Amino acid sequence: MIISCCMKLLQIQADIRNGQNLMFYDKNVYECFSRLKTNFLCVFYHDPLPIKVRLIDITHVITGQTKTFLNRLAVPDLTQLLVEKLQSKTMIIFFNHFERLTDRSMQIYNQLNSQDNIHFICSFNVNKSLNSEVYSFFKTFKLVNKDVYELKHKNEINVSYAVYAGISIYCIVLYLKTGFSLTSATMVIGGIWFALIIFRTLIYAGGRL
Amino acid sequence: MRFYTHIAGALLLYITFTYLTDYSNLVFGIFFACWFSIFPDLMDKLTGKHRGFGHSIFWLVPFLLVGFLNLGIAAAMIIGFISHIFLDILTTHGCPLLYPLRTKDFVCFNKKRRIKTGTNQEKSALSFILFLIVPFLILAILTNIGYWDNPSEQSLAFASQSNTINDSPNAVKNNFNLNFDVDDDTNKNITVKKVDENTTTILINDV
Incomplete structure (x- = not known):
């Protein structure tokens, strides 16, 4: 477990160094943030919105300026200040709930993403159709736990009705065979089923022990 | 599902089969059916991918070929295998019947109603199977000794x-x-x- 976790962390670090954005399905990226914050300049927030508040958080981490001062700036100014102060340092922005991104916030995140030294590690957990702009941003990410996603959203063939029909036909044949063999055989089956019903009723009445 | 549920399932299916067909070699067939009920899992242990090649319906072809040599053994093998596949279809992940042609899983029931391996759901399914085994075993034994003949x-x-x-x-x-x-x-x-x-x-x- 530890080895697999470390291997994943090494893989994540390698992907980040290659300029790859990473996406997790149904996972809190805080765990990843706590492991990577010693190696990279990292910012974590749970929700990507509201965008201005998030930009203030990021700029505060980079510049160290007070939030009261940053609050006075407009969103384009904050973005510009962030990019200027970051210089050539590599920064990773972590957030959950990628699916909550809106068209307006997308423009800002796209602008940040256009910088070579800003990377994203995000997560989503709701199977919601994304609009084209958000989806184009989503396409820049690499889904890390693809197996988990596929397991939950895999295509499957439900053969319930075929199974029901098969079992029913088999039971009809069994019943006819038993019925035609001897009357007492049906009595045996009936008696055992009757005992089963009594037994189940007693379990139901008595409750789980 | 766990191996013991598969064995119980194979036992039930084989007993009902012998009862229906008046097949006489009950103990011999039960032995083969029970062994082949865990065959898919053993195969997957060898190949390293669970619910992969071992759970493919194409295994029926070699089993049918065994039928040319010994029909009784082939029937027991097929029954053991089919009971395993059937029980796995009832589980959460289903069973890739057409593997390796298609990797899609064949499932049964609503997602929430499927049986999770190792849980109380499986245990209740096992006890239900065991409950059914008893009357059919009696009937199969009576058929075997020719009690119903005349x-x-x-x-x-x-x-x-x-x-x-x-x-x-x-x-x-x-x-x-x-x-x-x-x-x-x-x-x-x-x-x-x-x-x-x-x-x-x-x-x-x-x-």
Whole structure:
């Protein structure tokens, strides 16, 4: 477990160094943030919105300026200040709930993403159709736990009705065979089923022990 | 599902099969059916991918070929295998029946109603199977010993034995069905059906 976790962390670090954005399905990226914050300049927030508040958080981490001062700036100014102060340092922005991104916030995140030294590690957990702009941003990410996603959203063939029909036909044949063999055989089956019903009723009445 | 549930499932399916077909080799077949009920999992252990190649329906082809050598063994193998596949279809992940042609899983029930391996759901399924095994095992054993073959005659035979006069040297100790087809123009035919193989004396007077 530890080895697999470390291997994943090494893989994540390698992907980040290659300029790859990473996406997790149904996972809190805080765990990843706590492991990577010693190696990279990292910012974590749970929700990507509201965008201005998030930009203030990021700029505060980079510049160290007070939030009261940053609050006075407009969103384009904050973005510009962030990019200027970051210089050539590599920064990773972590957030959950990628699916909550809106068209307006997308423009800002796209602008940040256009910088070579800003990377994203995000997560989503709701199977919601994304609009084209958000989806184009989503396409820049690499889904890390693809197996988990596929397991939950895999295509499957439900053969319930075929199974029901098969079992029913088999039971009809069994019943006819038993019925035609001897009357007492049906009595045996009936008696055992009757005992089963009594037994189940007693379990139901008595409750789980 | 766990191996014991698969074994119980194979046992139930094989017992009902022998009961339906009046197949006589019950113990021998049960042995093979139970072994082959865990065959898919053993195969997947060897290949390293669970619910992969071992759970493919294409395994039925070699099993059918075994039928040319020994039909009883082939039937037991197929029943064991099919019971495993059937029970796995009822689980959360389903079973890739057409593997490796298609990797899609075949499932049954609503997602929330499917059986999770190792949980109480599986245990209740196991106890349900065990409950069904008991009556069908009784019926299969009775079929195997030929109890249903001609029950009315059997009861008559018991009755006549109790009324037998042992002192008489000509005493009839068993019942017979005698059909006489008598025709003056042709030869006389006498058909004798023996109910009990131990009968040594047959007396026919004035045909």
